[in-house]
Amino acid sequence: MVPKISPMERIYLNMVLLSFRRREDMKRVLVLGGDGYLGWPTALHFRKNGWKVALVDNLIKRHWENEIGVSPLLPLRSLQQRVEIENRSNSDSANQIKLYIGDISKNYRFLISVLEEFRPDTIVHYAEQPSAPYSMVDHLRAVDTQVNNITGTLNLMFALRKVVPNAHVLKLGTMGEYGTPNIAIEEGWIEIEHKGRKERALFPKKPGSFYHLSKVHDSHNLEFGCRIWGLRVTDLNQGVVYGIKTQESNPMDESRTSFHYDAIFGTVLNRFVTQAIAGIPLTVYGKGEQTRGYLNIVDTLNCVFLAAENPASEGEFRVFNQFTETFTVNVLAQKVARIGNILGLETQIREIENPRIEMEAHFYEPTHSNLLELGLSPTFLSDDILKEMFELVQLNSERIDKGNLLPTIKWKNS
Amino acid sequence: MVPKISPMERIYLNMVLLSFRRREDMKRVLVLGGDGYLGWPTALHFRKNGWKVALVDNLIKRHWENEIGVSPLLPLRSLQQRVEIENRSNSDSANQIKLYIGDISKNYRFLISVLEEFRPDTIVHYAEQPSAPYSMVDHLRAVDTQVNNITGTLNLMFALRKVVPNAHVLKLGTMGEYGTPNIAIEEGWIEIEHKGRKERALFPKKPGSFYHLSKVHDSHNLEFGCRIWGLRVTDLNQGVVYGIKTQESNPMDESRTSFHYDAIFGTVLNRFVTQAIAGIPLTVYGKGEQTRGYLNIVDTLNCVFLAAENPASEGEFRVFNQFTETFTVNVLAQKVARIGNILGLETQIREIENPRIEMEAHFYEPTHSNLLELGLSPTFLSDDILKEMFELVQLNSERIDKGNLLPTIKWKNS
Numbered sequence: 001m002v003p004k005i006s007p008m009e010r011i012y013l014n015m016v017l018l019s020f021r022r023r024e025d026m027k028r029v030l031v032l033g034g035d036g037y038l039g040w041p042t043a044l045h046f047r048k049n050g051w052k053v054a055l056v057d058n059l060i061k062r063h064w065e066n067e068i069g070v071s072p073l074l075p076l077r078s079l080q081q082r083v084e085i086e087n088r089s090n091s092d093s094a095n096q097i098k099l100y101i102g103d104i105s106k107n108y109r110f111l112i113s114v115l116e117e118f119r120p121d122t123i124v125h126y127a128e129q130p131s132a133p134y135s136m137v138d139h140l141r142a143v144d145t146q147v148n149n150i151t152g153t154l155n156l157m158f159a160l161r162k163v164v165p166n167a168h169v170l171k172l173g174t175m176g177e178y179g180t181p182n183i184a185i186e187e188g189w190i191e192i193e194h195k196g197r198k199e200r201a202l203f204p205k206k207p208g209s210f211y212h213l214s215k216v217h218d219s220h221n222l223e224f225g226c227r228i229w230g231l232r233v234t235d236l237n238q239g240v241v242y243g244i245k246t247q248e249s250n251p252m253d254e255s256r257t258s259f260h261y262d263a264i265f266g267t268v269l270n271r272f273v274t275q276a277i278a279g280i281p282l283t284v285y286g287k288g289e290q291t292r293g294y295l296n297i298v299d300t301l302n303c304v305f306l307a308a309e310n311p312a313s314e315g316e317f318r319v320f321n322q323f324t325e326t327f328t329v330n331v332l333a334q335k336v337a338r339i340g341n342i343l344g345l346e347t348q349i350r351e352i353e354n355p356r357i358e359m360e361a362h363f364y365e366p367t368h369s370n371l372l373e374l375g376l377s378p379t380f381l382s383d384d385i386l387k388e389m390f391e392l393v394q395l396n397s398e399r400i401d402k403g404n405l406l407p408t409i410k411w412k413n414s
Numbered sequence: 415m416v417p418k419i420s421p422m423e424r425i426y427l428n429m430v431l432l433s434f435r436r437r438e439d440m441k442r443v444l445v446l447g448g449d450g451y452l453g454w455p456t457a458l459h460f461r462k463n464g465w466k467v468a469l470v471d472n473l474i475k476r477h478w479e480n481e482i483g484v485s486p487l488l489p490l491r492s493l494q495q496r497v498e499i500e501n502r503s504n505s506d507s508a509n510q511i512k513l514y515i516g517d518i519s520k521n522y523r524f525l526i527s528v529l530e531e532f533r534p535d536t537i538v539h540y541a542e543q544p545s546a547p548y549s550m551v552d553h554l555r556a557v558d559t560q561v562n563n564i565t566g567t568l569n570l571m572f573a574l575r576k577v578v579p580n581a582h583v584l585k586l587g588t589m590g591e592y593g594t595p596n597i598a599i600e601e602g603w604i605e606i607e608h609k610g611r612k613e614r615a616l617f618p619k620k621p622g623s624f625y626h627l628s629k630v631h632d633s634h635n636l637e638f639g640c641r642i643w644g645l646r647v648t649d650l651n652q653g654v655v656y657g658i659k660t661q662e663s664n665p666m667d668e669s670r671t672s673f674h675y676d677a678i679f680g681t682v683l684n685r686f687v688t689q690a691i692a693g694i695p696l697t698v699y700g701k702g703e704q705t706r707g708y709l710n711i712v713d714t715l716n717c718v719f720l721a722a723e724n725p726a727s728e729g730e731f732r733v734f735n736q737f738t739e740t741f742t743v744n745v746l747a748q749k750v751a752r753i754g755n756i757l758g759l760e761t762q763i764r765e766i767e768n769p770r771i772e773m774e775a776h777f778y779e780p781t782h783s784n785l786l787e788l789g790l791s792p793t794f795l796s797d798d799i800l801k802e803m804f805e806l807v808q809l810n811s812e813r814i815d816k817g818n819l820l821p822t823i824k825w826k827n828s
């Protein structure tokens with residue numbers, strides 16, 4: 001017998017039940033590499049959108065930055081402080097960000113214990129050495145990059161198979177895995193017709209650094225994990241990201257993310273804007289006809305969130321080419337120079353010897369329809385966006401270290 | 415003024431000069447993994463053919479064998495003793511085999527010092543964890559296999575670039591890197607026609623274990639090294655090797671090589687012959703229609719030697735598919751059973767649950783013309799060869815450990 005309850009009691013009970021359900025039904029995302037340029041705003045974006053969030057980081061990138069003597073344009077507090085400040089400012093006390101400090105590559109038991117405690121539905125895996133030039137510094141950095149990235153991903157595969165085999169992994173790859181082939185680049189897989197027969201195969205890779213190679217190795221390992229264990233993986237082959245500001249991460253307050261402008265950890269557009277503000281020429285490597293895919297950091301978050309809300313199936317190794325538009329380096333430099341000149345900065349462009357070994361003029365036609373089909377509405381690079389970037393860098397121009405803007409790592413010499 | 419010399423003096427001087435030239439002109443091969451099934455006979459084969467030979471090994475495979483409790487059918491002396499016995503039995507005191515004990519994966523300085531001292535023209539790189547089942551034992555073995563194999567090869571790339579950039583690397587890969595695609599398998603590279611354009615790309619890989627994946631990663635790293643540094647590499651994607659005896663390595667004396675028949679380190683034909691001798695059924699995994707490329711160990715040596723005598727060009731990443739014929743596992747089992755029955759062993763064949771995850775019936779058409787074009791004259795699997803294998807295993811049948819013949823490592827459980 002259900003006891004008789006009054007209408008008022010019913011309303012109250014429903015409220016309690018709904019509130020309880022909301023907690024229990026909240027989806028859980030674990031962000032590996034939560035201290036990074038993308039990791040931190042990704043975490044804030046998921047929380048804002050009703051997900052329960054936990055972060056993992058070993059803070060090693062801060063150490064690498066110290067070693068080579070670079071730092072983000074705006075100072076960052078410790079990750080522990082950032083999480084604390086964020087949790088304090090959040091009125092919803094039941095949805096606090098969890099933080100785990102540890103190394104997923106060197107400490108498998110740590111990773112297991114995090115998964116056992118947090119039991120994520122989705123894992124966003126950014127926890128890798130993210131720089132091509134860093135991987136080309138010398139023998140040690142090349143080996144460390146590959147061992148760190150490959151081992152972290154292998155550990156993740158084994159750990160989630162053991163603890164949360166049904167969880168969906170969003171793995172950050174790079175468009176640089178493909179290189180610049182003379183055929184259209186498909187999204188991860190290609191139907192090959194050869195001598196009258198057909199095969200659906202992984203799209204052939206021709207990466208341009210030991211870093212890019214590490215991502216190729218990860219992709220092969222993950223595809224195998226899907227094939228034999230039924231893992232669910234989305235490999236996000238991302239283009240070059242730019243931008244500082246997202247809906248939840250504001251460079252003007254403590255929610256800011258790291259902004260690198262140096263030649264090792266800074267991406268090209270961020271570096272160009274900084275060079276313009278610093279009053280030194282934008283350095284184009286070689287002929288500048290290298291074409292790449294680009295996206296605003298806002299769209300990185302949109303893409304990752306869309307992929308998380310629409311997970312890969314059991315056993316599926318799904319690949320998204322994650323960018324919104326393509327430019328040559330020259331076009332990008334011209335866009336930045338134009339804004340610089342509008343703002344009275346007399347921005348110059350200078351071709352310098354290419355430190356990398358890559359084709360400087362080539363065919364480039366990468367497909368990128370999967371994320372659009374999931375509903376991505378891209379934020380294209382506009383004058384307004386560029387002006388906003390200029391403004392933010394201008395405000396912090398006294399912190400620019402001009403000595404870190406020119407490439408010092410040469411592919412031939414590594 | 416040249417002093418006047420008598421005809422007798424001239425003959426003597428010529429002899430001295432020729433002898434001196436022979437030493438100086440001798441080509442030098444460094445065999446990495448010189449204690450192994452292929453490394454040891456490869457070393458003897460090169461020396462017999464007039465090359466100066468040095469071996470490197472860290473002896474770790476003997477440790478792995480101890481850990482899982484298997485051993486070769488015939489006992490092997492220490493590598494130090496084997497080299498000493500070999501050098502003593504060699505009348506040519508000027509052509510002694512050099513031995514370096516050390517780890518190319520963990521000790522980069524060791525590798526540098528070996529290259530500086532020996533200055534090889536050719537490096538045969540076998541120094542990797544060689545077993546698919548071993549890599550699937552558990553998390554630790556999977557990670558160790560990939561880190562060991564990838565790091566060793568990366569170290570080699572950096573070391574030779576620094577010390578002997580012109581040396582030719584013969585790297586042992588495996589046909590298992592390709593998997594079993596529905597199209598003909600080309601030798602490493604494929605011309606892809608896609609949407610009206612063409613590209614010469616690395617043949618797409620779909621490997622079947624963490625071991626096979628490690629070889630795929632090596633191939634990508636090496637191709638990059640050729641592309642950016644001009645390294646010379648021949649990737650030998652080898653089929654399944656069988657046999658005990660080569661021209662220079664005799665199982666009946668101290669020149670013998672290791673012969674593994676167990677389910678971890680033994681290749682399938684060696685295992686079948688051992689099962690027949692042990693009077694237990696030949697264990698076919700699953701349906702037995704898996705087709706693979708096979709070659710006699712004699713042809714491994716022939717292939718490697720031909721490739722060494724005809725090196726890759728500067729910057730060339732050359733791939734050879736190294737096998738001489740293809741069989742299904744069923745055909746192989748039937749061949750062995752037939753000989754077993756001729757010899758009165760009443761050999762049975764038994765299908766057991768497949769411990770691996772692989773297609774059990776599939777299209778298979780791998781190209782293998784490069785080595786034939788260099789002049790390889792194959793040794794096909796004949797009744798005589800099988801009978802000789804039976805005879806050698808029979809002579810040592812009391813040493814067979816029947817407990818190690820059945821697969822214990824399951825791909826689903828790793």
